[in-house]
Amino acid sequence: MSQDRREFLATAGKVLVLTAPAAAYWDALAAGKTEPAEPAYRMADHFWGMVVDIDKCIGCGGCVRACKTENNVPPEPFYFRTWVERYHVDPLSEHPEVDSLNGGFNGFPEKFAPGDKAKSFFVPKLCNQCAHSPCTQVCPVGATFESPDGAVLVDKTYCLGCRYCVQACPYGCRFIDPRTETVDKCNLCYHRITKGLTTACCENCPTGARQLVDLKDPKDPVHEFLRTHKVHVLKPQMATGAKVFYNALDGSVR
Amino acid sequence: MEEGLLHAVQGYMYPNEIELQWSILIVLYPFITGLVAGAFILASLERVFNVAAVKPTYRLALLSALAFMIVAPLPLQLHLGHPERSIEMYLTPHTSSAMAMFGFVYLWYLMAVLVLEIWLDYRKDIVLMARSETGWKKTLYKALSLGVDNISEESLRIDDKLGRFITIIGIPSAFLLHGYVGFIFGSIKANPWWSSPAMPIVFLFSAIVSGISLIMLMYMALCVLKGAPVDMPCVDTIARYLFYAFLIDFSIELMDLIHRIYEADESFQTLDFMVHTRLYTSQILIQLVFGTIVPLGFLALTQLVKLSEGARKGIYTLAGCLTLMGIFAMRWNVVIGGQLFSKSFLGYTTYKMNFATKEGLLPAIILLLLPFVILFVLVKVLPPWEEPHEEAKVAAA
Amino acid sequence: MNRLFKDKEHLVRVAGLFLAGIVVFVVARAILVPKGFGQYGHYRGGALADVRSKPVVYAGRAACVECHTDEGDRWKGGKHKGIGCEACHGALAKHAADPSALKPEKPDAKTLCLSCHAVNVAKPAKFPQIDPKAHMDGGLCTTCHDQHAPDKEPKK
Numbered sequence: 077m078s079q080d081r082r083e084f085l086a087t088a089g090k091v092l093v094l095t096a097p098a099a100a101y102w103d104a105l106a107a108g109k110t111e112p113a114e115p116a117y118r119m120a121d122h123f124w125g126m127v128v129d130i131d132k133c134i135g136c137g138g139c140v141r142a143c144k145t146e147n148n149v150p151p152e153p154f155y156f157r158t159w160v161e162r163y164h165v166d167p168l169s170e171h172p173e174v175d176s177l178n179g180g181f182n183g184f185p186e187k188f189a190p191g192d193k194a195k196s197f198f199v200p201k202l203c204n205q206c207a208h209s210p211c212t213q214v215c216p217v218g219a220t221f222e223s224p225d226g227a228v229l230v231d232k233t234y235c236l237g238c239r240y241c242v243q244a245c246p247y248g249c250r251f252i253d254p255r256t257e258t259v260d261k262c263n264l265c266y267h268r269i270t271k272g273l274t275t276a277c278c279e280n281c282p283t284g285a286r287q288l289v290d291l292k293d294p295k296d297p298v299h300e301f302l303r304t305h306k307v308h309v310l311k312p313q314m315a316t317g318a319k320v321f322y323n324a325l326d327g328s329v330r
Numbered sequence: 331m332e333e334g335l336l337h338a339v340q341g342y343m344y345p346n347e348i349e350l351q352w353s354i355l356i357v358l359y360p361f362i363t364g365l366v367a368g369a370f371i372l373a374s375l376e377r378v379f380n381v382a383a384v385k386p387t388y389r390l391a392l393l394s395a396l397a398f399m400i401v402a403p404l405p406l407q408l409h410l411g412h413p414e415r416s417i418e419m420y421l422t423p424h425t426s427s428a429m430a431m432f433g434f435v436y437l438w439y440l441m442a443v444l445v446l447e448i449w450l451d452y453r454k455d456i457v458l459m460a461r462s463e464t465g466w467k468k469t470l471y472k473a474l475s476l477g478v479d480n481i482s483e484e485s486l487r488i489d490d491k492l493g494r495f496i497t498i499i500g501i502p503s504a505f506l507l508h509g510y511v512g513f514i515f516g517s518i519k520a521n522p523w524w525s526s527p528a529m530p531i532v533f534l535f536s537a538i539v540s541g542i543s544l545i546m547l548m549y550m551a552l553c554v555l556k557g558a559p560v561d562m563p564c565v566d567t568i569a570r571y572l573f574y575a576f577l578i579d580f581s582i583e584l585m586d587l588i589h590r591i592y593e594a595d596e597s598f599q600t601l602d603f604m605v606h607t608r609l610y611t612s613q614i615l616i617q618l619v620f621g622t623i624v625p626l627g628f629l630a631l632t633q634l635v636k637l638s639e640g641a642r643k644g645i646y647t648l649a650g651c652l653t654l655m656g657i658f659a660m661r662w663n664v665v666i667g668g669q670l671f672s673k674s675f676l677g678y679t680t681y682k683m684n685f686a687t688k689e690g691l692l693p694a695i696i697l698l699l700l701p702f703v704i705l706f707v708l709v710k711v712l713p714p715w716e717e718p719h720e721e722a723k724v725a726a727a
Numbered sequence: 728m729n730r731l732f733k734d735k736e737h738l739v740r741v742a743g744l745f746l747a748g749i750v751v752f753v754v755a756r757a758i759l760v761p762k763g764f765g766q767y768g769h770y771r772g773g774a775l776a777d778v779r780s781k782p783v784v785y786a787g788r789a790a791c792v793e794c795h796t797d798e799g800d801r802w803k804g805g806k807h808k809g810i811g812c813e814a815c816h817g818a819l820a821k822h823a824a825d826p827s828a829l830k831p832e833k834p835d836a837k838t839l840c841l842s843c844h845a846v847n848v849a850k851p852a853k854f855p856q857i858d859p860k861a862h863m864d865g866g867l868c869t870t871c872h873d874q875h876a877p878d879k880e881p882k883k
Contacts, residue, residue: 081809119775134850136843138814145818146784153336156345162849174342174676188848196849201344210520216430217418221770231774234418234761237411239351240429246520248344248673252351257411267781276785280814282807282843283854314519330674420752421760424769441748446741453737476744478737485734492738 081284117270119225123292124264125319126278127301128200130326132285135160135198137183139277139286144181146265146276153178155251157262158202158277160184165328166194172328199322199329200286202277203228203249203262204310207317211241211250220259226291226319227264235259246314264288291319334682341677350669350681353689355405357665358697360511360533361658362402363436367508367534368541369395370444370500375571377497383567389714390552391545392448397705399440405697408688428514439507443500449474450493452712457481470711508537515664522597523668528586535579540657542572543650550647562639566632569646573629576653580622600675608670608678613663621656625649785813786823794826798875805876815839815874840868 143149143158160180164173164187177184180198188196205228212220212228219235222228235258242250242259253260265275273279274288289298301307301323308325309318322329335348373391375381407413420437423430449456457479460471509530515521516529526532546568553560590598605613628649632642666681684690732739766772791812792799802808813819815834822829846856859865868874873881 131851132854134843134854134856135847138842142785142814142818147781153333153345154349159345161342164849171676174674176342176345179345183842184847184849186845186847190848197851198849210518213426214429214518216424216427216433217415218422218424218764218769218771219418221768221774223775224767229774229778231771231777233777234415234771234774235412236415236418238406238409238429239411240427240514242346242351243669244518244520246673248347251346252411263778266778268783268785270779271783273783273785273787279785279787279811282810282814284809330676417759421756422764422769441745449741476737476740478740480734480736482734485737488734488738 117272119223121292122225122269122290123319124226124269125205125289125291125298125321126202126264126275127287127289127298127307127321127323129285129287130197130199130322130324132283133160133198133200134283134285135162135180135184136282137180138280138282139200140179140181142276142280143262146268149260150253150255153181155253155260157249157260158200161199161201162187162196163199163326163328164188164194164196165326166192172330174330195326197326199325200277201247201249201310202320203264204247204316204318204320205264207319208315210314210316211245214240214244216240223266225270227266227269228261229263229266230259230261232256232258232260246311246316289321335679338680338682339677340679341672342674343672343677343679344674347669347672348679350666350679352665352669353409353681354662354666354683354691354694355409355689355697357658357661358405358694359402360508360537360665361540361661362398362405362697362701363511364508364533364537364657364661365541365544366395366398366402366439366444367504367537368539368543369398369545370504370541371538372542372545372568372571374497374501374504377494378501381567381571383563384571386561386564387545387549387568389451389712390549391541392444392451393708393712393714394545394548394701394705395541396444396448397701397708399444400704401697401701402436404700405694408693408697428510428517432510432514435503435506435510439500439503443496443503447493447496447500448712450489450496453489454481454486455712474711505534509534515668520673521668522595523601523671524664526586528582532579532582532586535575535582536657536660538575539572539579540654542568542575543653543657546572546646547650547654550643560643562642565646566642569629569632569642569649572649572653573626573633576622576626576629580626597675600671604667604671604678608680609663609667612659613667617656617659617663620652621659625652625656783820784818785811786818786820788812790823791819801873801879801882802875805873806878807875836869836874837867840872840874844868 137160139158140156140160143156144151147157149155149157156179158179159176161174161176162180162184166173175184175187184198188194205226207222207226209222209228212222215221216238217234217236219231220228220241221231237252237257237259239252239259242252245261250259250261252258265273265277268275269288275286278286278288287298289301290296291298298321302321305323307321307323309316309321310325310329311318339348369391372384373388373395376384376388407416410416419430419433423433425431453475456471456475458481460468460475460479463471512530512533515524515533516526518524546565549568550560550565590601625648628645631637632645637645669679670681671678686692761771761773763772764770767775788811792802795812802812816831817834819829819831822831841859844856846858850856863870869881871881873879
């Protein structure tokens with residue numbers, strides 16, 4: 077298990093380092109243009125997703141803090157591009173007990189006693205970057221959309237703030253930014269991943285529980301990972317084509 | 331923003347769900363468009379289905395529909411984060427979005443059905459007033475007549491034929507108008523309180539019920555104000571159609587309820603709990619008992635037992651008011667109720683309605699009163715007291 | 728022609744008004760729809776570049792080890808090699824771009840270490856976690872652990 081993890085991290089590290097020069101080139105090219113003539117980053121080469129490993133998440137909240145810092149998310153406890161939930165599952169109870177104080181921004185103070193016959197774990201949540209996204213389906217004007225490389229993005233200059241997409245998302249990942257009165261949500265740090273960096277949350281996760289994946293890259297370890305692990309998406313019955321894959325997700329997770 | 335909201339959360343809500351997205355303004359919107367559709371259906375009863383008894387309310391129904399139709403987009407504009415961008419819905423409508431397509435349904439209904447039909451029905455009176463009035467009123471009526479002075483029998487006959495044709499198209503248009511609003515909610519698979527194929531039908535029939543009640547109440551009130559006798563065969567007929575429409579509406583909602591209780595899917599427990607706690611007053615008491623069962627009972631009484639004119643007028647008034655209250659509660663329960671529970675099915679939040687803010691109670695009250703102000707103006711410009719379209723001449727010709 | 732439109736002139740004028748409305752709509756669309764709309768799908772093509780052009784706030788660990796080779800080597804050889812530098816040191820893209828522009832503050836070892844390593848029932852059992860009272864009775868973690876390679880002794 078730890079051998080897998082080392083290999084995984086080594087490969088990921090190599091991928092990151094190799095794309096740094098491409099990132100610099102892209103930066104120079106993308107500065108100040110609407111659509112560059114010959115971009116180093118080609119959308120057709122990528123199809124983004126994420127793998128979240130529940131067995132590794134320690135609920136430190138580093139991802140929540142990093143995301144709010146990187147993406148200038150409002151600090152109040154009603155606006156999260158990503159958040160962490162703590163589940164406490166008692167086998168005799170019909171429903172799990174879930175909490176997420178300030179989205180897990182300050183971690184989780186101990187609440188449960190060890191040895192109480194329940195199981196507890198953390199579940200990071202974010203936009204699932206759905207391939208058949210119900211939120212983009214309902215946008216009346218085309219202010220939110222699926223990019224050709226698989227990220228669900230928001231055009232802040234075009235959004236009306238009607239909140240229909242917020243209602244249509246089954247995962248509760250959207251919110252209205254009170255400062256711009258337009259919708260906002262996790263966009264997989266699109267400004268980073270198109271420069272060869274990883275997302276802010278993955279960069280700052282201390283255990284590697286969150287990993288950015290490129291489903292179109294044959295060398296991405298995600299293919300092997302999906303083949304060898306039992307993975308789930310959230311609310312599969314909604315058929316959203318979610319591209320955030322959870323390893324070791326318990327059935328009680330909503 | 332509202333730290334107090336956090337304390338009002340019971341159980342677990344996804345953090346982004348704690349603050350409600352759609353306010354009382356979004357409750358107002360289906361209520362107002364429902365009144366439009368319902369008033370129009372009542373008007374079409376006479377025009378298309380030749381229910382002659384309701385003729386005295388024909389013009390009033392059309393003008394009311396127009397007054398409410400004009401106000402309908404206002405709660406939406408107030409609610410939008412960027413109302414100045416709302417034209418984008420017409421410039422780049424996303425065809426997969428019910429909200430976008432509704433913009434065109436609204437426009438079609440307003441211009442091609444309502445405005446046109448009113449104009450055709452009133453054209454003779456407009457031209458007569460253009461001839462007889464003076465000063466700015468003369469200019470107004472001349473403009474409304476589009477500068478055409480011809481009110482020959484032939485031209486009026488053509489108007490009547492065209493008007494009838496428009497009403498025939500208008501009926502499915504009215505169905506589309508409010509059925510679409512139902513679909514805006516009913517097509518959201520993420521929300522089990524809303525997601526249902528029955529939503530468009532439920533919305534439509536509750537719209538018809540509310541529109542008929544409104545016109546019935548307004549007609550009786552206007553008769554009292556003018557000191558004129560109430561045309562009893564007219565209101566009796568209206569009340570009868572109200573009763574029928576209400577029965578259908580109630581049946582469909584009841585079927586949906588029975589289906590939910592019986593199948594008891596994953597969302598049932600959380601919704602059931604919500605209805606019995608946070609939504610108890612508005613759903614059980616206001617919508618179901620006093621807004622549906624009581625008026626239905628009273629209306630049934632008038633259909634089964636011969637009552638005096640005074641008793642009937644009293645019952646119609648009471649039933650009409652209770653019905654309007656019940657249908658408003660229904661919109662509230664759909665819109666607000668659909669946001670009170672968490673999509674995790676593990677918790678509930680509260681709706682904090684402010685008073686004098688952009689989306690507060692005060693603008694809602696103003697927007698509900700505004701159509702009556704507009705109607706007052708419309709009634710002055712296009713008095714509904716004259717006989718509408720000349721049926722007799724058509725039959726003779 | 729006149730016979731055809733006799734008694735229908737008002738309808739012709741209405742039709743004219745509707746037609747004028749449609750023309751206005753078409754012209755307005757041509758003027759007001761943003762350039763590049765529909766380029767890739769039902770959205771403004773330029774939005775992609777808008778999102779991409781947002782500033783990067785976390786430099787990423789690759790940028791750090793370019794200059795900080797000593798710490799980088801020690802880090803890569805220890806148990807914290809999977810953790811990005813900025814997870815503890817904060818967002819430092821500004822510092823990576825111009826080191827003198829922003830001097831990062833030294834993180835407070837005690838609170839930082841415990842934010843991950845304090846024992847919690849919900850953490851995976853295999854994750855190293857301690858009760859701060861039982862383990863060193865609330866003492867400073869860096870007394871025994873090198874923060875960059877915690878399985879090794881701290882640098883003298």
